[in-house]
Amino acid sequence: MSPLLSPPSPELDDAQLALLANYAKHLGRAPKAIRFALQTGERRSRQKGHGMEMLELRAYQASDDLRHIDWRVTARTGQAHTRLYAQENDHQRLLLLDLSSAAYFGTRHTFISTRFIQLAGIIAWRSKQKGDTLSYRMTYGREEHASNKSGTLPTLLNQLKEASQLKHRADGSNPNSIWSNGQLANTSLIGKSHNKDVIILTDKQHWSASEDAALMQLAQHNRVHWVQIFDSNAYNLPPGQYPMASHRGIQQITISQQSMQQAKAAFLSDNARLREKLASMGIRHQLFDLTESPEKIARYLLSQGALH
Template identity: 55%
Template sequence: MSGLLSPSSPELKEVDFAQLGHYAKHLGRAPRAKHFALTSGERHAHVKGQGLEMLELRAYQASDDLRHIDWRVTARTGQAQTRLYAQENEHQRLLLMDLSNEAYFGTKYSFISTRFVQLAGILAWRTKQQGDKLAYRLCFGGQDIWQQTTPLLAKLFQPLSQASSIGSRGHSVSSLQILSPNLISLKARNKDVIILTDKQQLSRPETLYLKQLAQHNKVFWVQIVDANTFKLAPGQYQIKSTSDEALVNISERSSTLAQQAFLRQNQQLKKQLNQLDIQHLVFDLSEPPESIARYLLSLGAIG
């Protein structure tokens, strides 16, 4: 079995993140970028040249470069029109990761939290390899760590390693911290936003905040679940936490009810996200992290 699919420990160290770089490099090629439509006055680049892609056509403004006036359209409409361009290979990415207590669990392979951290590591490596820009906010174990400018990978891998620590399990909060007001996401514009979380309930303030985020960015919501949780054989299980151990009784009925509740909740989340034009992507824990990253690549979420 692959060491990446099923690492020897759910807690990832420096050597584990070094290994992820190889997988990031061999994901394949990204599709042609589809940039988020810019609003009037916002633009990625002012200079037209090789490697630039036209984003939109709008009415000429006094600050525009005369070289970018589309004279053919101007003549046809009678009003000066300016072409706006952006670098075809320019990707600005915002990574938001929020883990609950339940993420530090897995029936097979590893923990859900570990898979999220592996995926975040691959995304970070890929961003560096493609020369793209990355900002991030990581919420786990009561911590809120964020970086607005492209970090050194070692600076990101340190909190990611902490996020994989089982000790974070006892300090998580139920709400989505990444959807609380914060400089890094309040000012996010024209970015590919990737949300990694096992949480699947949205409060009204969180929904409103997501709506604002999706208005100015392309947002992907990535969820990882462990389907085997609902397939455990009836019986008594010993569950160990950071502080103590407990016996949990599981019956066929309790598993069925838990699965039904989960599916109802997940369908409600999907409906909410679809209404906000946010892609809701659900993967099972049995899916290797590089396969998840490759799917995000196919959607244009990463370069």
């Protein structure tokens, strides 16, 4: 079996994180129509110049470069218009990784936390390879890290390695959402993010109603992609007693067919509400099973224009 799909340990080391660079390099390319597709009220990173893909034609603004006035349209309409261009190798990306204590679990191949961390590593390597600007914030256990500086790939990889450590399962989960209510959330990293591809990686399905406004603001000014990973096999375990590890330690859990059905129904119901809420904000949500490789999930993000 592929070491990417089923690593030797859910705790990743430097060598495993370094190997993700090769998978990132061979993801392929997103279709041009996807890369430059825009939603209402959304703007891609702009760069004015010749020989690049034209992004839009709009009325002249005082800050525009006079060299890029479209004189034909200006003469035809009687109003000055400017051509704006999209520079393919200058994309702004914000990665938000939020792991609950329940993510440090899995019945096949590896843990949910490990799959998220592998995916985050591929995103980080791909951004570096394409020359994209990557900011990030991550929370796991009691830890919270963030950066909006360039050249932080080694630091990010070290933090991802630390995030894979199973000791964080015992620390519980950060009750705050990753986009608000943290000491780092009101800085320019998130509070002032505009014109970025925002990738949210989390197993969480709930947040307080008071945090809706912050998420709506993030989605209003950026294109947000929400990736969720779950273990479908966890709802198909045979009846019996199982030792389960959580932040409360090892406990013996009795599982019956009825309890499995109830747990699955509750998850699907919560997930349907989550999907509906995110859709109302214009956020793209995709649910993946633990058995799917991080390379496949990264290719999905590529097809949606979140990666390039």
